[in-house]
Amino acid sequence: MTVITTLSHEIADVLRDEILRQQYRSGDRFPSERDLAGRFNASRGAVREALSQLEQLGLIRVQPGGARVQSVDSASIAILGPLLELDAVPDPLLVDQFLQTFGVMVALTAKNAVNAASPEQLIQLKKMVVALVGDSTDFESMQPQWRELLETMSAIENNLVLRLISNDLKAQFVDRMMTLGIRPELKKNSIKQLLGTLRVSLNNRDGELAAAAMLEHFEELREAVRDAITERTEIIQRKAV
Amino acid sequence: MTVITTLSHEIADVLRDEILRQQYRSGDRFPSERDLAGRFNASRGAVREALSQLEQLGLIRVQPGGARVQSVDSASIAILGPLLELDAVPDPLLVDQFLQTFGVMVALTAKNAVNAASPEQLIQLKKMVVALVGDSTDFESMQPQWRELLETMSAIENNLVLRLISNDLKAQFVDRMMTLGIRPELKKNSIKQLLGTLRVSLNNRDGELAAAAMLEHFEELREAVRDAITERTEIIQRKAV
DNA sequence: CGACCAATTTGGTCAGACCAAATATAGGGC
């Protein structure tokens, strides 16, 4: 991961977080470019590039006469990642909403993939599931293969809309959760059951069944993540004392 | 709709479309800022602002030494709208993929809304559905109220992730379809059935039922839109002759 | 109190300049 550290990006990051922290109300005038340039000790050009990014994120609307802050509701989903990192512990509600949403997308992906796969692809998928069964020691260690399975399914179903959204969400949440040290603990049984059901769905080319299995899995994942975040919050609070 | 027509936005639009039209391969070097400035008869500042937008869209990655074109797969979903408008008639496959994806999101919205609604909100939703039943002359004329119903549901369920994605998709597709003159014709019967099922789901607070009704509706919508696009294509081809 | 007009502010763009990092090129060693 190449971390770009240009001045304009830094300015954009700071301003983005300020907006996400509700330091401006929707509709408010945004500080002028010249003021911001003064505040960040930067040139107007650098500030303008930063504002250009914020505009693309849907956080501000810039017009001659002045820029204005927009409602977070009309922003791009690219703000979800930054929204998670606003505090030391991610907002559990937001994470839960993400998992629920991501769950239905993965379910749809699985359904389409199973239904659309060629015989060879079906075999390939089966192999991957079987490999996962053999190596299902715990949730974390199977992550790479699990991701590969989802990748493959995504490639098979070939729905660009779904792929873009899923990629975006994944990039913004999954990686961050790992970074933040949120590691959900799933029961071995439920993983086994998920993989078993997936295998059956592949054998019978039953997309609906695969989708149902995924939905069920994400329901359990939601609970596990909720617990993991709660625990993490307690740890941090204890440290604070 | 305020159409912003600044030079930097125009440049960004042109370059975006060029990338979406695959005029550069993924990984290719992008023309230098100075070259682009010359080509568009603009200053480097204006070009840099445009590139800043493309970068936010995930279409290019700019680094000292040169900018490079990225895979469309890793782009933001904000490119879906422009992707639709590349040709006179939108890509039917893309539209179909959108409708399927949007369908599951609306279904989830409906499910959550019905399950989470307060008694008053439930009544409010019921009223809206009833009003729709009374006015269900055709799909197009009921659009405003239909949208309002979805808006209300979205507000009730209060899932930011889902809302942001839905808003984004809606803004990029629905409005464009209207502009492009794609008007699907749904059977009156199926609309009646949808509304009827919704009513039942509201009466029994049955989120799953509401979701199922929405899914079914979008399946039919997909077919209708497919037909509408086919027809539109034929009209245009006839004109070309 | 409201409508109108001037002064100021604000964004949009340009030109020219400098630096540091990345790339391309030429040269020397094997």
Add this chain to the structure above:
DNA sequence: GCCCTATATTTGGTCTGACCAAATTGGTCG
């Protein structure tokens, strides 16, 4: 002839200062 290194060039990142047009602001007048 091939590979590696040192140099030259290109490229992005930023700054300064300037000008224009549109929007906002504030004051004035009816």
